[in-house]
Amino acid sequence: MNTGIVYAASISALYTALIFLIAWYAHYRKETGRSIVSNPVVYSLSIAVYCTSWTFYGSVGKASTTGIDFLMIYLGPSLAAFTWLFLLRRIIKISKDNNITSIADFISLRYGKSLWLGALVTIIAILGIMPYIALQIKAVSHSFYMVSGMRAENIQLTTLGSDVKLPAGLILAIILSIFSIIFGARRLQSSERHEGLIAAVAFESLIKLVSLIGVGIFVTYYLFDGFTDIFARFKAMDPAAFNRLFTFDASGSNPEYIPTFTMLFLSMGAIMLLPRQFHVMVIENSDERHVSTAMWLFPVYLFLINIFVMPIALGGILTTGSNNGADFFVLSLPLVTGHNEVALLAFLGGLSAAAGMVMVESVAISTMLLNHIFMPVIVRFTPRIWFPLLLINLKRFGIFLVVMLGFFYNQAVGDTYMLVNMGLISFSAAAQFLPAMLGGLYWRRGNKSGAIGGILSGFVIWFYTLLLPSFSKSGWLPTELLTEGPFGVELLKPTALFGLSGMDLWSQSLFWSMLFNISTYIICSIMLQQTDKEREQVAKFIAIFERTRSQRHTEEKRLSKPVTTSQFVALMTKFIGGAEAQNAFNQYAGNREINQEGTISEFDLPNLKRHVEKTLAGSVGAAAAGAIVDSFLSDMGSRMESVYDIYSTVRTSLDQSRESLFVRLKASEIINRTLDLQIIMDDLLVLLLTEFKLEIAIIQLKNEDGSYSVTSYQGANRKPINENHWYSECEPYFDMVYHDSEAHFTNDARLASSSLPLDLTLAEDIISFAHIPISREGEQAIGILSVYSKSIAGLFTKEFITLLTSLSGQLAQAITIVREMHEKDLERDQKEQALLQNARVLRDMEIAQQIQVSLxxxxxxxxxxxxxxxxxxxxxxxxxxxxxxxxxxxxxxxxxxxxxxxxxxxxxxxxxxxxxxxxxxxxxxxxxxxxxxxxxxxxxxxxxxxxxxxxxxxxxxxxxxxxxxxxxxxxxxxxxxxxxxxxxxxxxxxxxxxxxxxxxxxxxxxxxxxxxxxxxxxxxxxxxxxxxxxxxxxxxxxxxxxxxxxxxxxxxxxxxxxxxxxxxxxxxxxxxxxxxxxxxxx
Amino acid sequence: MTKRLLARIIHRLQLRESWIIFFILGIIMMTFPFMNIFNKPVMLFGFPLMFLYLTIGWAFSIFIIYIFMRSFSSLNQNGDENKD
Missing domain, CATH: 3.60.40.10 (PPM-type phosphatase domain)
Incomplete structure (x- = not known):
């Protein structure tokens, strides 16, 4: 019984057109600013992309062969939803903050934007997802055969003149690829949400739910008389099978049986770690608050879609008499009972399930492929104007590649496995990301080498114990590998690695891969050091919520050679196009001060660099973006270097404030100890020289006539102060300092010498220097504190300048006070003299008067x-x-x-x-x-x-x-x-x-x-x-x-x-x- | 009325701690000892015991999440946010 190929094909085409319409409408609504996608229900439905043809067809198959344990695949995610409250929200927040584009991007960003890690995760994802996509193609092409009544594997095209035989699966794969490209790769920016895609996926989720429940109701209440009727009839028909299906097999007699824990664990991991799940849950999330609704609505969806699986499975066995072809009971039950409309509904449900999964998965994987495999190669070339075009086409190619890999795997392995068991191979691959992911989010010590080592070793074991046997079983590899082990070494048999026999394939693989993965991750993380780049990320990932509370941020990097903003914009243009580059820059510039020449303060440059990286990361992934900007900087002759830690101790912001407090304290001690300005100034300079990596320090004070003269001079190799002294080269700086009462500094004198002759200064080996006004808050400078370093370029950080300014302020206060006291003393002396004089005169007058009176x-x-x-x-x-x-x-x-x-x-x-x-x-x-x-x-x-x-x-x-x-x-x-x-x-x-x-x-x-x-x-x-x-x-x-x-x-x-x-x-x-x-x- | 009562009970339960406890409880319910209790081929009200256990347990866990999220959101509205 069937509906005919034309009918099935036209229904499929109509359905496809509907999906397009919905996607287009969602996109149109987004463009007009009234998104239909940005709501918690759509979000929950899009997460339901988890339910693929595996759920639609495979669950019934599994239920009728091994029984109720199929539920574990859905109980796992339902339980995992508990963790979303903190885990998923944290991941979403981090991803939004960093323009994350995929799970590979996320993991590589956490471990210092590691290119290798991103590439590794991508390769695992591609290989791991292969069976999963194959599963979809197998299910849909098989269901198409059933509905259309085709018995041949190929479609004959006679219209082209000659007979060309095309496998239906290939046509399906091509159609799915085109679908995905249209929805997912219209634009390059991957961190941008694809509203059309999500609308289509959500709609498909709705269709597959309605479809499966429809078939369930049809079977349960039309063919049979409700749940209890099916259960009772089945028990009466085959009590042994009833016992088998409704209890868990602890004896291990059934080789197909997979322990509940394995399935629970794999599914809990898969719901977060499968690239497409990460994509819909994290990348496509429009509002963090939607998570709260999805936490219960998604489990409700899973519950509803599974409630009729058992009745359908039992009904199928009751109707057909055995569990042969149980994978397609959903379709075959209506067909054999002659209800083609129901069968068509079921077919559309299955098609929806498969299409949604393939679209999202291929888009997610192709993004990873572009950003982590192609991009690291591309960034080695000089950016060209046609780069954006190349990148978007590479992404389209990636989608095609992913779907085709699935197709070929299906061709190779397809018939040897049940649907569910093929899917579990993918789940096992995704589980390899779990240690690095969780460790990255909650364990500070977790480092790059640990993550790479762990994922790599887990991947190797997975490949060896699951993927190889699947090829081997289907005859692509010699079966001796499975029965006797490689080179006859029994200990290395993939199905019983290291002699661990008696376990099913999946549990065995899970056990060994997790053991090696987790232990390698932990051991490497403990034994090896994190790099600076990683440490920077650790703070972002682990303290993400703390960081928003206290905005304190200390710059730890500087650009060794300043780069102008227009250069950055030019760089971005090459990758994301002019308009978007300008947009991104305006977004950055929005509330910052940038002068006409387009230069910004040296302290703002690292911020701009980060912004550029983040913008690029939205298109090419964080790791590649980092590499692009780094190579750009090195072309410019600049690079990021660590800010020198002025205290020569630990370089953390909190400790800095303590150290700086100590210096301030010492300075006040010096200032309060005496009223002799000379001693104060000399001691203060000595303090600066000993506490910081400075070689020379000079204080100049302004004279009454407006000129300034050196009043204190400390440091090694002092030369007599005269107009030939090298310090007078800095006079333009002095004028600037006096003019605007602000610190002026040069972090690399060799670079500054192009605009100002500093030959003598350079001849003294001075690399960096700063001139700080000695002035009280808001007052005119009364002098200048100049400090010079011979060893460190980039010594003068924002913090250091702030500290020096504050010390100068203290000194200014002291100088002013001492000077005022001096003036007061002088005035008092004069008064006393005058009084004395007066008294003397008075005395004389008195004498004169006495004389006069006596006259x-x-x-x-x-x-x-x-x-x-x-x-x-x-x-x-x-x-x-x-x-x-x-x-x-x-x-x-x-x-x-x-x-x-x-x-x-x-x-x-x-x-x-x-x-x-x-x-x-x-x-x-x-x-x-x-x-x-x-x-x-x-x-x-x-x-x-x-x-x-x-x-x-x-x-x-x-x-x-x-x-x-x-x-x-x-x-x-x-x-x-x-x-x-x-x-x-x-x-x-x-x-x-x-x-x-x-x-x-x-x-x-x-x-x-x-x-x-x-x-x-x-x-x-x-x-x-x-x-x-x-x-x-x-x-x-x-x-x-x-x-x-x-x-x-x-x-x-x-x-x-x-x-x-x-x-x-x-x-x-x-x-x-x-x-x-x-x-x-x- | 009942909703308010439930919300108050959950508020009493110290949201975050009980949240974790329910999560762990869920995992325990899904593992060997508990599963073994229901791992019997018997019928209850015409339903297989294991089917009944998993279905009701599942529905209950979803209900728990729903109640928690409701009280979380009411908490958030009241301003004393308690999120990670």
Missing amino acids: LPDCAPDLFGIDLAGKCVSAAHVGGDYYDFFKRNENTVDVLIADVSGHSVGAALIMSEVRTLLRAQVNSAHSASAILNILNSQLHDDLTRAELFITMFYAKYNSASGRLSYSNAGHNHPIIHRTGSNTCIELDTEGLILGVKTSVVFEERSIELVSGDVLLFYTDGLTESFNASGEMFGNSRVCAQLGTVAHLSAEEIIDSIYDAVIDFTGSKKFQDDISLVLLKIL
Whole structure:
């Protein structure tokens, strides 16, 4: 019973067209930004690519031959789903961070982007997957025969004129390859998700589920009467078979029987490690959160697709009478019972299962093939403009190759194995990745040699114990190999290696391969060292979640020769095309500062390099990308070199901060120990020289005039500092440092010398140097710290410069403080000097005052009939007021009062000169005017020279006559108060002040005084005293005061006048000298 | 109501630890001693014992994952994330 070839072929074609439509629609939706693929259900369905024709046809076959243990293949992944919570999410995160393209890429990246490891994983994957693809081709071509009713193995094409016989399997293989190329290799970028492919796969998963459940329901409820009916009928028909199928065979009597543990283990590994599983679960994952849903939805899918397997298997045996051809019960049951529609549904389900698997698998493997086999060869050639085209076609070729290998394996081995057992060969191959994968994710020590050694030894054992026997069984290799061992050595028999007999092929292979794989991995990892590259990756893989918490990252590599950004872009263009290269660069540049020339800071270069590698990795895989960039750099004459560890101890970021703390601590100790700047600077430089690999260190400080001079110079072979010294070559650097207050450095002076003559410096063997501004935060630099290394290029890392800058800041603080203290000291000294000076002057003035006071008459002469008193109160220490009395004889007394302008010492000296001159005239009998005349002529020159002048009132009183004759040289008019009179008389004569003209005529007048008259001589200080409101004391107040106190003695009157002035001004301090002489006629 | 109750029970179970325990338990259930209990050719309610054991055990394990993922996601929504 069949449907005919045309019908089957056209249904297949229609179905294919539908798949295309769905894929195209998914792609279209993605382009318009509304993805239908990016959701957890589609993700779970795409993981169900795990269920291939093996599940669709093979499970029933297995169930009807060995029984319920077929379930182990699905229980394993279901259990493994538990681990996805941490394992799969971690893998996805790492892969997304690094643009991972395949499992080979993932493993090789973990072990230092090893090219060899990537190639090894790829070869294993290709060989390992061969039986699996063969299984699909076998299943689909077989099912096609059954549905179409063809009995021949070949399709005859008569239309071409001659008879050409083509195997149906080959046509299928070609169709599947084209399918895969269209879906999976339209573009080069492999880390990009293929939404069309995934949509097709998810749809196919849906079809195969519906199809198998449909057939299950058909068998269980249409042909039979439900589960229990089938079980009961089968038990009744063949109790022995029932027992065999529903218990696990522990006796080992059945050679086809595979222990449950082996299947559980293999399937748990396969769900993560098969290249296509890795591809759909990791590479095609659009959102980490989808994993949470897939964790239960995928097991639900497995559960549903398997629930009817047992009934179909039993129903098949019940219907056909035996388990011959059990692999295709799903198809044959509807066919033999005459339900072609159901059979067609089953055929489409099987086709879906096979096509989905082959597409994803071939895309995944071809990516690996391109990136890990072709790419390492290609990168040895200089990149050309047609490279992108070559690469994409190589990838297409890879897909074709993978499918064809499967086809040939099927041709060779196809009929000797059951479907499931062919698949298990592939599972065993994938299991070889397990130790390196898990170790890579959770074991820090795991290294490249361990991974290569482990995978290689596991692979060799797998090849020898599983793949070879499969060839051998089918007759491609002599069967003696299986029965007698190679060269007759029984111990090396592939089916009983090292004499381990009594085990099935798969368990034996699994045991030996895992033993060698794991032990080699562990032993090599423990015995051998990791390289720098590996260590860098270890951190990325193992601390992936920690790293996101603390973003601290220390650069450990530098480019020995700077490369410009445009050069990087040009490199990327050659591999991924101009537009994408520019895109990738813009993405990097997005939030970074890049100046017009396209150069970026030396510290940013390693970042850019990493970005370029990551971008390229998206297309060619991490290992090849690393090789491309490395060879590009070496062409440029540059290379990545380790950043020199400035502390010469362990090179890890955490330890660095501890070391740097130590240096800072030492520096503060030095700075706080003394206030001597020279010692601080010298010690600080010595500290730098001893702690770091530096040879010379110089500190220059800015002088007040803006020039700078070397203030401290430490290091070996010091040369005298002058303009011929090599350090002056760096002057452009100094200017830059002063200009922008930022550190400037050169990590390789030999390279810098092209832009700046550094011949002398280079002659000193100096390789790298840095100039750091000595400045406080945000302030202008006050000096420069220059350090030079003769041994290490690339000494100055970001961290080191930061440290040096911080030390300079400390030094700047110290210098500023010391300088401020210095200035304060100076100022205080000056103040003290001034105070001392002042005190000395004050003392002199006091002495002068004492002398001056002593020059004034102690007491008034006694003369009958008068009461005479005089007093002088100076405002300053020394003043210009002067009064004197000369007793000529018993009846005559001369009274004079004078005021030298100013209160200076000069005035005082003039005053004493006046006194001397007057004393000389005491015994002469000159009149008052004559005396003034004499004084004027004698003092004129002195006064003119000193720019002073004198007012003077000179009076002679004769007590016998009671007459007062007087002359005035511009002095205030004395006041006479008479008893009984309210007004006062002012004594006024003509006369110019002394020292203005050489010859002056002084008028002389006389007045008769009567008893009770009070005559007051005063200086202008009295009448010109003013109070707070600016009012002068004035003559009238003096007169009034005299009136009220006229009855008192002369001295008392004087005192009362002083008191009155104090009362009037409200201040005890006089504004001007006040001298008073009082003559009272008794 | 029941969902909230279940979520609370699982919250009590210290999510991560019990997660690992369930995983190990699953593996133990699939290995020799446990399998041996059910490795008998008898029928229960018209179903072979082993078929019943594996089917129900499987469904139960899926249910466990489902419940856990629900409470994980509610935890994540509450902000105190507990992922690896």
